[in-house]
Amino acid sequence: MTEVRTLDVSSLKPYDVSSQSPAWWGQLLLAVIEGTMLSILIAAYFYTRLRVDVWPPPGDQYPHLLLPSLALIPLLLSCIGSYWASEAAKKNDAGGMIAGLVINLALALVALTMRIIEWHSLNFNWKTDIHGSYVWAFLGLHTFDYIADLVFTAALILILLSGRYGPKQRIGVHVDSVVWYFIVAIWIPIYVVIYWGPRLLETQQ
DSSP: OOOOOOOOOTOOOOOOOOOSSHHHHHHHHHHHHHHHHHHHHHHHHHHHHTSSSSSOTTTTTOSSSSSHHHHHHHHHHHHHHHHHHHHHTTOOOOHHHHHHHHHHHHHHHHHHHHHHHHHHTOOOTTOHHHHHHHHHHHHHHHHHHHHHHHHHHHHHHOOOHHHHOSHHHHHHHHHHHHHHHHHHHHHHHHIIIIIHHHHHHHOOO
């Protein structure tokens, strides 16, 4: 009969607010999956562009550059708040976690508001043509993730303000930073494709 082997894990911490946490790795791998999906969409965009002579199709104006470019400033700065909150979570600093998350949320909302305002300047929608389908697919998928994380961040702030900032809440804050870094990082190539792609990939008729 085979001897049953056991592994002594009594020396391990019940929770670890670091990159050793399974929740941290789980969120990182989820970001890899979503990043792969969006990368495939970017590749499809360029493949489609190479199959047509005019890009964007006649009637589609170039997306404006000013507001989306300015919106990058609060978006990138919001990572500072996320980092601050993450580091405070490692130190069990409730005030630092709240302050960092509030900064992150406030700057992210500013960037989101600028994005929504810019949407109204687009003269095409998702069913106008293939270019419109790609642009709105990018905007829709990324904004869905964006808003979902803002809701999660707001929930974390409310939980921390209620006085609950134990190990589970601290892990939540730490993992939230992974999500936000991904959302900001993946927006950079999407921004280039949406707003600079039509200009870089030849001209409009």
